[in-house]
Amino acid sequence: MSSKWISLVLVAFTLSSAPALAADAPAESRKYDFLMARLAANEGDFDRALRLMDKVLAIEPGDPILLYERASIMADAQQLARAETELKKLLERYPDFYDANRLLGRLILDRSGGSPARIEQSLRYLRAAYRIMPDDLASGLTVAQILVALERFDEAAAVLATVVERAPDNRTANYSYAQVLTRLGRSGEATAFLERANLADPTFAPVVFQLLDIYQKSREWAKAAAILEPLVAEDSVNPDLRRQLGFFLLRSGRAAEAREIFQSLLAADSRDERSRFFLAESLAETRNFSEAEKLYREILQYDPYNVDALVSFGLVQMATRDFDAAADTFKILLGIESASDPVKRLARTQIAAIQHNRGDYGRALDEAVSAAVGSERLNQQAANIALDVYRRQERWDEGIRFLQRLIDAHGEDRYLLARRLEFFLRSGRQDEASAVVRTLEGAEGGRQTVAEVYLQTEQYPRAVGIYQQLRQENPKDVPTLFQLAAAQERSGSHEEAEEIFRELLAIDPSHAPSLNYLGYMWADRGVNLEEATEMIVRAVEMDPENGAYLDSLGWVYFRQGKLDLAEKYLIEAAQIIPDDPTIQEHLGDLYAEIGKRDEALTFYRKALDLDPEDEEERGIRGKIAELERHAAP
Numbered sequence: 001m002s003s004k005w006i007s008l009v010l011v012a013f014t015l016s017s018a019p020a021l022a023a024d025a026p027a028e029s030r031k032y033d034f035l036m037a038r039l040a041a042n043e044g045d046f047d048r049a050l051r052l053m054d055k056v057l058a059i060e061p062g063d064p065i066l067l068y069e070r071a072s073i074m075a076d077a078q079q080l081a082r083a084e085t086e087l088k089k090l091l092e093r094y095p096d097f098y099d100a101n102r103l104l105g106r107l108i109l110d111r112s113g114g115s116p117a118r119i120e121q122s123l124r125y126l127r128a129a130y131r132i133m134p135d136d137l138a139s140g141l142t143v144a145q146i147l148v149a150l151e152r153f154d155e156a157a158a159v160l161a162t163v164v165e166r167a168p169d170n171r172t173a174n175y176s177y178a179q180v181l182t183r184l185g186r187s188g189e190a191t192a193f194l195e196r197a198n199l200a201d202p203t204f205a206p207v208v209f210q211l212l213d214i215y216q217k218s219r220e221w222a223k224a225a226a227i228l229e230p231l232v233a234e235d236s237v238n239p240d241l242r243r244q245l246g247f248f249l250l251r252s253g254r255a256a257e258a259r260e261i262f263q264s265l266l267a268a269d270s271r272d273e274r275s276r277f278f279l280a281e282s283l284a285e286t287r288n289f290s291e292a293e294k295l296y297r298e299i300l301q302y303d304p305y306n307v308d309a310l311v312s313f314g315l316v317q318m319a320t321r322d323f324d325a326a327a328d329t330f331k332i333l334l335g336i337e338s339a340s341d342p343v344k345r346l347a348r349t350q351i352a353a354i355q356h357n358r359g360d361y362g363r364a365l366d367e368a369v370s371a372a373v374g375s376e377r378l379n380q381q382a383a384n385i386a387l388d389v390y391r392r393q394e395r396w397d398e399g400i401r402f403l404q405r406l407i408d409a410h411g412e413d414r415y416l417l418a419r420r421l422e423f424f425l426r427s428g429r430q431d432e433a434s435a436v437v438r439t440l441e442g443a444e445g446g447r448q449t450v451a452e453v454y455l456q457t458e459q460y461p462r463a464v465g466i467y468q469q470l471r472q473e474n475p476k477d478v479p480t481l482f483q484l485a486a487a488q489e490r491s492g493s494h495e496e497a498e499e500i501f502r503e504l505l506a507i508d509p510s511h512a513p514s515l516n517y518l519g520y521m522w523a524d525r526g527v528n529l530e531e532a533t534e535m536i537v538r539a540v541e542m543d544p545e546n547g548a549y550l551d552s553l554g555w556v557y558f559r560q561g562k563l564d565l566a567e568k569y570l571i572e573a574a575q576i577i578p579d580d581p582t583i584q585e586h587l588g589d590l591y592a593e594i595g596k597r598d599e600a601l602t603f604y605r606k607a608l609d610l611d612p613e614d615e616e617e618r619g620i621r622g623k624i625a626e627l628e629r630h631a632a633p
Helices: 003-021 025-042 046-059 064-076 080-093 098-110 116-132 137-149 153-166 171-183 187-200 205-217 221-234 239-251 255-268 273-285 289-302 307-319 323-334 341-357 361-372 380-392 396-410 414-426 430-441 446-456 460-473 478-490 494-507 512-525 529-542 547-560 563-576 581-593 597-609 614-631
Strands: none
Touching: 025 046, 025 064, 046 064, 064 080, 064 098, 080 098, 098 116, 098 137, 116 137, 137 153, 137 171, 153 171, 171 187, 171 205, 187 205, 205 221, 221 239, 239 255, 239 273, 255 273, 273 289, 273 307, 289 307, 307 323, 307 341, 323 341, 341 361, 341 380, 361 380, 361 396, 380 396, 380 414, 396 414, 414 430, 414 446, 430 446, 446 460, 446 478, 460 478, 478 494, 478 512, 494 512, 512 529, 512 547, 529 547, 547 563, 547 581, 563 581, 581 597, 581 614, 597 614
């Protein structure tokens, strides 16, 4: 018997016989016999303990605490049938005796032998104990476990809801509740309780792995990495856990950390092909393309039809603009019978992109339409390639029919509706365009989408009008102010754009996109160059890997005549965004300015290869012609 119960019993004796204790020797004797009985029970001398308890009960035969204590000693002595009988008698007279209900419920459960009737009987007493003492979490959890075993999940959920309400940080309660909710088809609710269980114990593996399954399905890679890290720290030599963590880090954008994990795994086991593959992926993500290519070649040397490696290898070749080699890689993929349909669609999409880049628009269109139509999920890259060909060749009606096929397959996706609106506007079909506008305006974010399409189709007053309405509804909304300022700038209203950007920066002085946009706008016009430099430097400090910001900084230094600094930042920008025609043109302007004609021509031609917009293309061709004319004998 615990000290707690000895104290309880002493209190009971004191209360029941207080007037006589001071002079009543028999009362002192009863107290002594009771204590000796408990000491004997603690020492395992159950026969003596029961004799002494019977002696006390002969004087106080109806005392419920003494009756409970005797039944408890019987249970300890493995006289389980007698203990059960005594407790049942006790509870007939005192049905709200918490300890008796709790002990009897557990005794019956232990002796149930799987009998449904006995389990139900046990459940009745344990439920009574939990009702009387709601803070008895152990009884609550036991009740819930019995109900789960009986497949009475609704009742189990109700019990566990009260347990987690009283013990929100209890690992077992939250985990059990999550399991029951999942069995009831309420998985969305279950996730929150799994996360609470994980907070209570970050190294409880069953919770971690169940959450990992959920996060992988929802592609929440950062969350997956965060909950796996404590397990890896606890078992740092487990290669499977470390490889899985590296994968989650890679997918969540922490490629440099993933690369370190895969490098160490491969150093420990040079035959670890999965780590070799993911190391190559990490290197590609961190733009170490030559090292990534080397690893992909190693994999393909021993497994030339490894689909994952071929896909990634081909995408790296696309990133380095090695289009001939990329085309060969994707053709190999198309010839592998076991390659899945999504993989083959990806290969066709990349082949379409290569043909588009080469200016072979007919073949690009065929491949893009083939990759886009019939796809289970919307293939936006293939759709973009096909729509660009229709746009270039002003085949508006064909583009509209193509979009209708995609809408029939994928529903009124906002991207598809936006492209449909664009094609209706470009073809002059105003009534149909108005119908699409009404559909979009009824969806969340739809008005912003309509405004973006108006900008793309150079209907600037309409775009500005929408953004002004949104501004009136929420005058301090930073994204709306940014879009309104950009629309004003594109419409040629530079003073209005500058005013709105200044208003935005007064609300959020650290809004890097606005700092960069306004700084570049001034640099491009050759005004306010000192302030422009300060703004763009601040943007770069906040996001030093942003190629667009680095290009802006290089460009403002070019405008100031600081050509060494201009070259430094423009080269960095081109390394981060190698396929941006504007950055390549800026490098051409720089080398033309310092008299390096051949280098300037190289960058201008690279810019043309990157498919600039029409106006930009005309400007670049003019610069090339000028350089070539001056170089002619």
